[in-house]
Amino acid sequence: MSRRPIKAVAIGASAGAVQALQAILPRLPVGYPLPVVVVVHVPSDRSNVLLPLFQAKCRITVKEAEDKEPVVGGVIYFAPSDYHVLIEADGAFALSSDEAVNYSRPSIDVLFESAADAYGPGLVGVILTGANHDGAAGLKAIVDAGGMAIVENPVGAYASAMPEAAIEASSAATIMNLDAIASYLSSLGTA
Amino acid sequence: MSEKIEDLEIQLLLEALFQRYHYDFRHYARASIKRRLIQARDQLGFASISALQDRVLHDPAMLPRLLDYLTVQVSEMFRDPTYFRALREKVLPHLRTYPSLKVWIAGSSAGEELYSLAILFREEGLYDRTLFYATDINPEALRAAEAGAYPIDRIRKFTENHQKSGGRSSLSDYYTAAYGRAVFDKTLRDRVVFSDHSLVTDAVFAEMHLISCRNVMIYFDRALQDRAIGLFRDSLARKGFLGLGSKESLRFSAHATGFSDFVPEEKIYQRREL
Numbered sequence: 052m053s054r055r056p057i058k059a060v061a062i063g064a065s066a067g068a069v070q071a072l073q074a075i076l077p078r079l080p081v082g083y084p085l086p087v088v089v090v091v092h093v094p095s096d097r098s099n100v101l102l103p104l105f106q107a108k109c110r111i112t113v114k115e116a117e118d119k120e121p122v123v124g125g126v127i128y129f130a131p132s133d134y135h136v137l138i139e140a141d142g143a144f145a146l147s148s149d150e151a152v153n154y155s156r157p158s159i160d161v162l163f164e165s166a167a168d169a170y171g172p173g174l175v176g177v178i179l180t181g182a183n184h185d186g187a188a189g190l191k192a193i194v195d196a197g198g199m200a201i202v203e204n205p206v207g208a209y210a211s212a213m214p215e216a217a218i219e220a221s222s223a224a225t226i227m228n229l230d231a232i233a234s235y236l237s238s239l240g241t242a
Numbered sequence: 243m244s245e246k247i248e249d250l251e252i253q254l255l256l257e258a259l260f261q262r263y264h265y266d267f268r269h270y271a272r273a274s275i276k277r278r279l280i281q282a283r284d285q286l287g288f289a290s291i292s293a294l295q296d297r298v299l300h301d302p303a304m305l306p307r308l309l310d311y312l313t314v315q316v317s318e319m320f321r322d323p324t325y326f327r328a329l330r331e332k333v334l335p336h337l338r339t340y341p342s343l344k345v346w347i348a349g350s351s352a353g354e355e356l357y358s359l360a361i362l363f364r365e366e367g368l369y370d371r372t373l374f375y376a377t378d379i380n381p382e383a384l385r386a387a388e389a390g391a392y393p394i395d396r397i398r399k400f401t402e403n404h405q406k407s408g409g410r411s412s413l414s415d416y417y418t419a420a421y422g423r424a425v426f427d428k429t430l431r432d433r434v435v436f437s438d439h440s441l442v443t444d445a446v447f448a449e450m451h452l453i454s455c456r457n458v459m460i461y462f463d464r465a466l467q468d469r470a471i472g473l474f475r476d477s478l479a480r481k482g483f484l485g486l487g488s489k490e491s492l493r494f495s496a497h498a499t500g501f502s503d504f505v506p507e508e509k510i511y512q513r514r515e516l
């Protein structure tokens with residue numbers, strides 16, 4: 052894998068997300084230099100469960116992305132329920148309550164496409180387990196902007212449809228199991 | 243790089259819209275605008291944003307079609323029911339002490355928020371002494387709000403939200419179903435002024451007791467947010483109330499000290515006298 056100046060990590064996950072993220076996020080080391088922005092599809096009434104869960108398990112700050120908040124390294128940001136999260140060119144979050152995309156709000160595509168614009172080749176996009184097609188177009192946008200695409204191996208994923216759709220849309224994507232994804236993302240902190 | 247050309251095209255189109263039609267989207271949060279313009283370009287069948295710009299400059303009939311993309315705001319009646327519950331239980335008892343009331347729904351879009359507030363005020367016995375102002379920059383949205391007709395398949399969600407908001411009546415008391423649409427009772431809008439008003443360029447027009455402006459300012463950049471919040475403060479009566487969307491905050495605003503938290507968890511603020 053080539054070493055390029057990575058500025059941010061964007062992760063999308065749906066069905067089976069909590070377990071998959073538990074295999075990755077708690078392994079990010081203290082002093083992690085990158086922002087990690089996560090979109091998870093969950094029913095809106097369950098959204099508040101994710102934050103305390105990961106705050107308790109992770110070694111770096113975990114919070115909800117806020118409108119106009121600057122995106123900074125060493126923080127894991129979750130999309131708030133019922134809002135899309137976008138990243139502006141100036142490196143701040145923008146929320147939107149536009150219509151659902153792929154039946155989802157927040158949508159992975161919306162985050163990934165705006166992040167690809169904001170970070171270009173400096174973005175790593177990760178698609179994890181899920182039973183829909185959200186994120187496939189977004190991952191392609193990341194690849195087209197020169198960024199790096201990682202997809203959880205559909206074999207072994209809790210739900211394979213989302214990784215499969217992402218691989219089909221981006222043949223350049225690197226396929227890894229959760230453990231390898233966790234190791235790779237962690238290693239980005241020790242260049 | 244084609245990405246950069248697209249950004250330039252968007253810049254030029256927004257400038258053209260302002261110069262030609264005085265619709266000013268130049269200080270809207272760019273990432274959302276870009277997404278919508280790309281959607282407009284593709285769905286309206288243009289090869290580029292520049293081609294779309296050329297058309298809208300020369301053909302005024304294209305303007306409303308483009309505005310529908312640029313101003314789309316998706317809401318539902320009694321969205322975030324706990325907001326309406328807080329209005330009902332904490333704000334309306336204060337408003338009850340006034341002989342007459344003015345309520346401004348800023349960025350009213352297709353009217354879901356307006357009808358929610360009208361029903362809430364009716365249930366609490368305040369409707370008859372209240373004047374509502376529903377404003378938006380999109381004339382089509384204002385027409386839709388005035389028509390008050392929504393696809394019937396949205397009613398289930400509206401009804402559920404209404405109940406969760408502490409509704410004292412049945413939502414079905416307020417609409418008639420016909421041809422796949424639910425048409426809200428016209429008496430809910432006999433005390434409503436529908437008006438074209440821009441938070442970007444227009445000024446104060448009346449003294450309000452409550453302003454509800456939810457999920458609008460997230461589409462603005464910081465400078466424009468500050469302008470809008472300053473406008474709200476200047477529009478509010480002494481100790482008047484401002485309700486924002488659940489993820490919007492005055493915390494980063496230049497006018498933060500002009501308001502105090504009233505129901506912080508529901509983003510309801512009260513004008514503070516400085």
